[in-house]
Amino acid sequence: MIDKFAGGAALKPTPLISSIRIVENEDTRTSFSTNFVIEFARARVGHINAWLGRQLEAIRNSGRDSQVLNDLLASLAQHSEGFDDAESHKKCKQALKRAIDELPSGSPIRAQLASLRDDDGSPLNDNNEGGRDTKVSKADMAAIIKEVENKLKSVDRGSQESQLMINSKIAEKNEVLQLAAMIIQQIHACISGIQQRS
Amino acid sequence: MDTGFIEAVERDIVRSEESLAELERHAASLGELSAPDEAIALTEELRELFGRLEAIQARGEVVAVLPICGMRI
Numbered sequence: 547m548i549d550k551f552a553g554g555a556a557l558k559p560t561p562l563i564s565s566i567r568i569v570e571n572e573d574t575r576t577s578f579s580t581n582f583v584i585e586f587a588r589a590r591v592g593h594i595n596a597w598l599g600r601q602l603e604a605i606r607n608s609g610r611d612s613q614v615l616n617d618l619l620a621s622l623a624q625h626s627e628g629f630d631d632a633e634s635h636k637k638c639k640q641a642l643k644r645a646i647d648e649l650p651s652g653s654p655i656r657a658q659l660a661s662l663r664d665d666d667g668s669p670l671n672d673n674n675e676g677g678r679d680t681k682v683s684k685a686d687m688a689a690i691i692k693e694v695e696n697k698l699k700s701v702d703r704g705s706q707e708s709q710l711m712i713n714s715k716i717a718e719k720n721e722v723l724q725l726a727a728m729i730i731q732q733i734h735a736c737i738s739g740i741q742q743r744s
Numbered sequence: 745m746d747t748g749f750i751e752a753v754e755r756d757i758v759r760s761e762e763s764l765a766e767l768e769r770h771a772a773s774l775g776e777l778s779a780p781d782e783a784i785a786l787t788e789e790l791r792e793l794f795g796r797l798e799a800i801q802a803r804g805e806v807v808a809v810l811p812i813c814g815m816r817i
Binding site: 581583584590591592594595598599601602605606609666705709712716718719720721722723725726727728730731732736 | 746747749750753754756757760761763767768770771774789793794800802804
């Protein structure tokens with residue numbers, strides 16, 4: 547018995563294709579099972595499911611980021627007219643700090659919010675303590691709110707794009723499973739027909 | 745966060761694993777089949793099905809090449 551490709555090249559059996567072999571003897575026969583279709587489906591479904599798992603984690607993270615940014619916006623919106631008092635300044639900085647603290651250290655949104663707290667030019671710079679520079683104009687507040695809104699839009703857009711890709715991959719997975727089932731059925735019918743005729 | 749969407753995807757992952765297991769059981773129940781080499785020519789329908797699988801595979805990474813039809817999996 548010599549295993550080889552249909553084209554005649556020598557075939558070293560692998561787990562994936564060992565079920566397909568051409569047997570050389572007086573009456574050359576092709577003997578195979580449906581294992582290769584199963585292996586195909588298992589490989590593709592496993593690959594897609596692993597990918598889906600990673601995407602779900604990313605969507606969960608996006609949901610968390612979105613919630614944090616929405617909460618921050620709600621707090622900042624209460625001071626959207628600007629202010630010139632230490633109490634309002636403190637509340638805005640506390641809201642910003644709370645948002646940063648709620649995000650994990652590896653979050654890009656956390657790093658972006660941290661720049662609002664740390665940059666010298668930011669009206670909410672955390673170094674502005676002791677009643678100094680507590681005046682924030684309406685225009686400055688509008689700029690801060692706009693920046694947070696843009697981050698929120700970016701997060702939501704990314705999540706929506708992920709959902710579209712997920713739907714596409716699920717459709718592909720279903721197609722693989724359906725095709726595998728149909729091929730197995732067809733192969734069985736084909737071989738059974740041959741066996742009945744012979 | 746769209747928890748409904750996430751839960752639906754999680755259910756789909758479980759469902760597809762179950763479908764795959766069912767497919768494996770079905771295939772195993774059929775056992776190995778053999779026929780004369782000349783007679784094993786793939787039907788048009790089977791070729792079309794393989795072609796569709798190949799089209800799917802073309803969008804992903806190649807795992808191996810099936811000898812009987814040159815299909816890349």
